[in-house]
Amino acid sequence: MHKNEQPKSIIVIFGATGDLAKRKLYPSLFHLFQKGHISEQFAVVGIGRREWSDETLRTQVRDSIKNEIEGEHTKLEEFCNQFYYKALNVTSKQSYTELKTLLDQLDSRYHIGGNRVFYMAMAPEFFGTIASYLKSEQLTDTEGWTRLVIEKPFGHDLESAETLNTEIREAFREDEIYRIDHYLGKEMVQNIQVIRFANAVFEPLWNNQHIANVQITSSERLGVEDRGGYYENSGALRDMVQNHLLQMVTLLAMDPPLRLTTEEIRSEKIKVLRALRPIVEQKVKDSFVRAQYGQGVYDGEKVQGYLKEKNVAPDSKTETFVAGKLLIDNYRWAGVPFYIRTGKRMAAKSTKIVIEFKPQPHNLYLNNGDDPGANLLVIHIQPDEGMSLMLNGKKIGTTGDTSSVNLHYSQHGIDGINTPEAYERLLFDCMIGDATNFAHWDEVNLSWTYIDAISEAWEGDKDSLPSYSSGSMGPKEAEDLLLKDGFHWWPIEKM
Numbered sequence: 026m027h028k029n030e031q032p033k034s035i036i037v038i039f040g041a042t043g044d045l046a047k048r049k050l051y052p053s054l055f056h057l058f059q060k061g062h063i064s065e066q067f068a069v070v071g072i073g074r075r076e077w078s079d080e081t082l083r084t085q086v087r088d089s090i091k092n093e094i095e096g097e098h099t100k101l102e103e104f105c106n107q108f109y110y111k112a113l114n115v116t117s118k119q120s121y122t123e124l125k126t127l128l129d130q131l132d133s134r135y136h137i138g139g140n141r142v143f144y145m146a147m148a149p150e151f152f153g154t155i156a157s158y159l160k161s162e163q164l165t166d167t168e169g170w171t172r173l174v175i176e177k178p179f180g181h182d183l184e185s186a187e188t189l190n191t192e193i194r195e196a197f198r199e200d201e202i203y204r205i206d207h208y209l210g211k212e213m214v215q216n217i218q219v220i221r222f223a224n225a226v227f228e229p230l231w232n233n234q235h236i237a238n239v240q241i242t243s244s245e246r247l248g249v250e251d252r253g254g255y256y257e258n259s260g261a262l263r264d265m266v267q268n269h270l271l272q273m274v275t276l277l278a279m280d281p282p283l284r285l286t287t288e289e290i291r292s293e294k295i296k297v298l299r300a301l302r303p304i305v306e307q308k309v310k311d312s313f314v315r316a317q318y319g320q321g322v323y324d325g326e327k328v329q330g331y332l333k334e335k336n337v338a339p340d341s342k343t344e345t346f347v348a349g350k351l352l353i354d355n356y357r358w359a360g361v362p363f364y365i366r367t368g369k370r371m372a373a374k375s376t377k378i379v380i381e382f383k384p385q386p387h388n389l390y391l392n393n394g395d396d397p398g399a400n401l402l403v404i405h406i407q408p409d410e411g412m413s414l415m416l417n418g419k420k421i422g423t424t425g426d427t428s429s430v431n432l433h434y435s436q437h438g439i440d441g442i443n444t445p446e447a448y449e450r451l452l453f454d455c456m457i458g459d460a461t462n463f464a465h466w467d468e469v470n471l472s473w474t475y476i477d478a479i480s481e482a483w484e485g486d487k488d489s490l491p492s493y494s495s496g497s498m499g500p501k502e503a504e505d506l507l508l509k510d511g512f513h514w515w516p517i518e519k520m
């Protein structure tokens with residue numbers, strides 16, 4: 026973080042009574058305040074329909090911070106006292122006049138200078154309406170800057186994303202729009218570029234001459250919980266692949282940017298998305314697998330399958346697991362498969378990237394007939410943060426055998442630090458006007474183009490959906506996807 030800057034702003038949270046605000050936004054803002062990363066000249070205005078008072082919101086904020094953050098809560102009262110609540114229905118134009126009056130008053134009280142972040146922590150169908158009323162009712166008409174933070178999902182497909190984009194672009198310029206993807210705020214996702222571009226040992230090997238395949242897994246232990254209503258219209262493809270997984274693919278595959286500026290980095294990421302080989306509808310089955318979790322056992326306890334979850338149709342064909350093979354048609358990556366995998370109710374909560382290097386051209390070592398193990402670079406995104414390099418060394422006591430050596434760096438173990446939470450970092454970036462770790466419209470557009478072909482093929486597919494046991498790493502079909510290329514998933518749950 027740029028520790029020297031202490032941005033000052035009013036932060037308006039649409040959806041202040043909701044889950045995201047409670048679990049992520051309030052704790053992240055508190056951390057920023059406690060660490061002195063944001064100015065004390067700030068105010069938060071929460072919006073919801075519930076008839077809460079300022080005091081009710083402050084109590085909720087206090088409770089959420091105590092629940093989510095362990096340890097000292099110094100400065101909590103000062104922090105909470107700068108929260109204000111306005112009950113309104115975002116579809117009612119008149120209420121924006123009252124909101125404007127409140128924002129203007131707070132602006133003078135805290136000497137904020139007109140800076141405003143409008144955070145849309147609500148269902149996406151409201152985003153366009155809110156943006157247009159903010160503009161028409163002159164809430165963006167200030168002497169400072171105004172920025173709009175938009176939660177995912179950004180649309181449901183390319184067409185709806187375009188409509189939404191047109192609506193918000195009528196009110197905000199592209200450089201005022203911050204499309205949040207919280208994976209881009211994760212410490213080790215941000216570290217991908219540094220690992221690649223700051224190490225002379227990796228970049229020369231980072232291509233199809235030396236890399237056999239790349240595997241990205243983001244597995245969760247949780248099921249859909251109480252988000253069945255949302256998830257039924259989304260599924261794992263739209264919920265995770267269209268955004269978080271494709272973003273990680275772009276960071277792994279992009280060419281070095283000319284400079285570390287937002288524009289240069291985005292431009293390289295966009296080139297990767299443009300080079301993705303489109304999936305032809307009839308061929309989706311060859312490179313994408315979907316499945317749904319069935320019942321299973323977790324920590325000795327039986328858990329129910331997806332079809333028994335709240336707000337899920339009893340005959341739902343919504344996928345809770347996706348595995349896919351992506352090909353990038355450019356000089357660097359021709360012929361190198363990027364395998365991705367994500368799912369709910371899997372064996373482990375883990376996000377890891379495995380880069381598998383090609384074998385030596387000739388094997389000098391006997392190993393009873395086996396080749397030495399593959400060299401792997403593993404980037405541990407979460408829950409542990411770090412990286413490991415799997416090499417081969419001499420097997421002790423032998424002359425011609427090798428054994429695997431794991432050089433492991435754990436950010437937690439060595440530094441003993443607690444890295445900032447993704448939302449904390451991204452909120453701060455937004456307040457200082459750094460959009461590097463937010464998605465540009467061109468990235469959203471290209472990723473939907475890629476995803477739409479897959480979802481359309483699945484919608485027309487009458488075959489039954491494969492199932493996987495809760496607590497497993499997915500269905501057999503996902504294993505087969507790699508086996509037919511002569512690879513296998515590395516067991517990230519054990520790495």
Ligand SMILES: NC(=O)C1=CN([C@@H]2O[C@H](COP(=O)(O)OP(=O)(O)OC[C@H]3O[C@@H](n4cnc5c(N)ncnc54)[C@H](OP(=O)(O)O)[C@@H]3O)[C@@H](O)[C@H]2O)C=CC1
Nearest residue numbers: 040041042043044045073074075114115146147148176177
């Ligand atoms: N929760 C999560 O972990 C994540 C959420 N997201 C995204 O964040 C957004 C919010 O999600 P989440 O917090 O879970 O949703 P919730 O359903 O928990 O909250 C929805 C919020 O919207 C408010 N609201 C709904 N309708 C209106 C209205 N007409 N006028 C004013 N306020 C209204 C509700 O307030 P009230 O009931 O008081 O009207 C509530 O505060 C979604 O886009 C979601 O996809 C993204 C990643 C993770």
Ligand SMILES: O=C1O[C@H](COP(=O)(O)O)[C@@H](O)[C@H](O)[C@H]1O
Nearest residue numbers: 177207243245264265269376407
């Ligand atoms: O965006 C989302 O991400 C979470 C997983 O995030 P993580 O930081 O815990 O890996 C996922 O559970 C949720 O369904 C999805 O909307």
